[in-house]
Amino acid sequence: MAVPSVPAAAAPPTASAADQxxxxxxxxxxxxxxxxxxxxxxxxxxxxxxxxxxxxxxxxxxxxxxxxxxxxxxxxxxxxxxxxxxxRWRADGDANSMFSVVRATGALDVWKKSDANGKPIGGAGVGIALIDSGVSQVTGLNDPTRIVNGPDLSFESQSPNLRYADTFGHGTHMAGLIAGRDPGTNFQTVDTPTNFTGMAPTSTLISVKVATADGATDVSQVIAGIDWVVTHRNDPGLNIKVLNLSFGTDTYQDEKLDPLSHAVEAAWKKGITVVVSAGNDGKTRTALSMPAANPYVIAVGAADSKGTESRSDDVLADFSTRGNTTRSADLTAPGRSIVGLRDPGSYVDVNYPTGLVPGDSTGRYFRGSGSSQAAAITSGAAALLLQQRPNLTPDQVKKLLVSTADAMTAGDVLGRGSGQLNIKKAIEAPTPTFTQTWAASTGTGSLESSRGSAHVSDPVTGTELTGEKDIMGQAWTGTTWARAATAGTAWTGGTWNGATWTGTALNGNSSTGRSWVAVGWSGNNWAGRTWSGRTWSSAVWDGRTWSGRTWSGSTWSGRTWSGSYWSASIWQ
CATH class of the missing domain: 3.30.70.80 (Peptidase S8 propeptide/proteinase inhibitor I9)
Known part of the structure; x- marks a missing residue:
């Protein structure tokens, strides 16, 4: 865009010799x-x-x-x-580097504190489930003792060379912000940004892959992923206490009926703190994306640092969904131009090369904007709280994070919630007595309505997956599923909604890490098709997002993954 000519205005002040x-x-x-x-x-x-x-x-x-x-x-x-x-890029000179983020949010100070057992507070012992596009083993996310592959529920799970890998790039970016930690880094003594360190550098991150390289995924896969997390939350070595969902659909179905909404509410009531991105539709949509619309979960909007270290000039990012006076974001966290870990060769990396950080001689870093990043940063903060006080309920975690946020006095009121995340204040605050009493959801609504405008399609026939059936072709009966989801029994071994999706146990060793056993899908059903994100490709991951409206368009993340949000056009 060319810079416009300046319209006529009152005579400007004259610069004096002392005001060069x-x-x-x-x-x-x-x-x-x-x-x-x-x-x-x-x-x-x-x-x-x-x-x-x-x-x-x-x-x-x-x-x-x-x-x-x-x-x-x-x-x-x-x-x-x-x-x-x-x-020469310097992380300590970039207000949107992770070093600046952990400093601004107070995490840098929290890491120097210890829990009741004398362990430094970095999220140790807390499992954070990330339902996304997978996590690639890049430096900072290649510790097999902390990074665990849960089930791969994506269409790529049928290809051994793609299974668990992040071919899209979104999941790796989120994982780095949540739990990244370079080998050999003593996070308690970090005072320079020479090593990449996420918000909860000693937490356990469990990756549940649902999306492929072109963004193709169905809402049934996402719901299945949430149900898996609930069923396996107490498995040995997992202890899943936080669930990060950096996406959302554009359904207008009431949150008390929507299956995706009910799935996160069921997780919440089983003791899992669910953190969700508010959406990236700015002022164009008057409702938060689903499942952020559910009032129980923590809905996070994106803050814009304006390129400065000070929070006094921070505003709500223009793309962050405002919602409405009934339901808006609960708080905000840094979300514009955030420097995360690069996933070489992924869709994002190949198609948005301007996301690379100029002057970064290592080639390790990549920028992205959206409420997705804000949610990931908040998930890491929740893990710090839960290490310090393991008995906190999700309601208490939400109250602590919301009540201690820094006021955001500039910019829009609607959409900024209580202000910006400050985990140091939350860690130092007394444990509140707090219980949410919203009307319970039923989850008996339509699976098709929950998809909103995002559908996967067969690239050969053009057939879209629609109606009340999941990717395996199994009929969807809301009342039956909702009852099992509430009880935390929607998964039986590797079976969900009457079909076998995955194996039944973790395996692996110290060199390869732990991964859930995969199984092959067979039969002439929906699962046998080669799905693509064609209709998700202009409305979800692309178009304004990546390719459709799933992870970014106006569904999964609004405009998070659009070209304009993975390019230099929005970075200082």
Whole structure:
């Protein structure tokens, strides 16, 4: 976008000799408004930098603070600083690096504390389930003692070379923010960003893969994944206490009826703290994505740091779903331009090369924006609380995180919840007495309605999976399923909803890690087809997202995975 000419305005202040013009880069949300703000500050708009939605400018030094908070301005950075970062990226000089995130959220301080047993608080002993596109064994996520592969419920589970691997890139990015930790890192003494460290670096992360390289997955696979987590939450070595869902559908079905909503509520009532992304539809959708719409779970919106270390100028990211006065985000966490771990060769990596961090000589890092990232960061924070106080109920975890959030005074009120995550304050707060009393869901609604606009399709025949049946072709009976989900017995061995989906146990060794035994799907049913995310490809993962509206469009994550959110166009 070319920088517009500045409209006529009142005469700007004149710079004195003591107020020399400073060269800056102005990143904008609204180019016209940002240019007008520069003019009113007594500055001059310079060359356009359209690829990063910015322009160069010269502004009186005394006006920099006012310009940073002006309408339409995302950030103001000294021109020289930008050049230096381009030559050599430094995590301690990037407000959206994980080092900056753990410092801003208070996790860096929490890591220096100990639990009742004298262990440093990094999430030790707490299992965090990540239902996503899998986790690749990149550096920082290659510790077989902490990274566990639960069942692969995706269509790629039938290919041994793809099983458990993250061919899409979303899951690896989320996993790094939650539990990444470089080998040999002493997280208690981290005071420089030389090693990548996620929010809960000693937690156990259990990956439940449901999505393929093109984003193809059905809501029945997601529900099956949630049910598996509930059934196996107390398995030896897992102790699943947190469930991260960085996606959502665009269903308008009432949350008391929707099966996906009931699945997360059942997990919550079995003692699992469920953290869900609010969605990435900005102001265009007046409801949170499902299952964030369920009032029990923790719905997280995305905060925008405006490229500064200070929280005083932080706002709700423009893409973060606002919801409505009945149900909106409970709190926010960093969600714009977050630097996570790169998944080389994945769909994201290949199709959005501008997500690579300029100046990163290691080639390990990748940026992404969305409430997905905000939810992942919050899930890691929840694990820290649960190590400190293992007997906390999900309701108490939610109360602690929400009641101790830092106020976000700038930007939109609707969508920012109680403010920004501050895990240090939560750790130091007394245990609350708190029980949520929302009307219970029934889960007896329509599976097809729960899909919203996102459907998988057969790339050969074009046939879409629709109606009241799951990917195995099994009929969906809401009342029967809901009863089992509530009881935590929806899985029997490797069987779910009357069909065999996976094996029945973990296996593996110290070198390969632990992985759930896989089984082959056979028979002439829906599972035998080669599904693609074609209809998810412009409405879910792509299009505005990745390819459809699943993980990003207006379903799974709004615009999280769209080109504009994996490119340099939104980063400072």
């Amino acid at each position: 013009l400073t060269r800056v880069i102005v990143a904008y949300d609204d180019a016209d408004a940002a240019a007008l703000a520069v003019d009113r500050a007594g500055g001059k708009v310079g060359r356009p930098l359209s690829i990063v939605e910015s322009f160069a400018a010269e502004v009186p030094g005394t006006q920099l603070s006012a310009l940073r908070s002006a309408p339409g301005v995302r950030s103001v950075t000294l021109d020289g600083e930008v050049a230096l970062q381009a030559e």
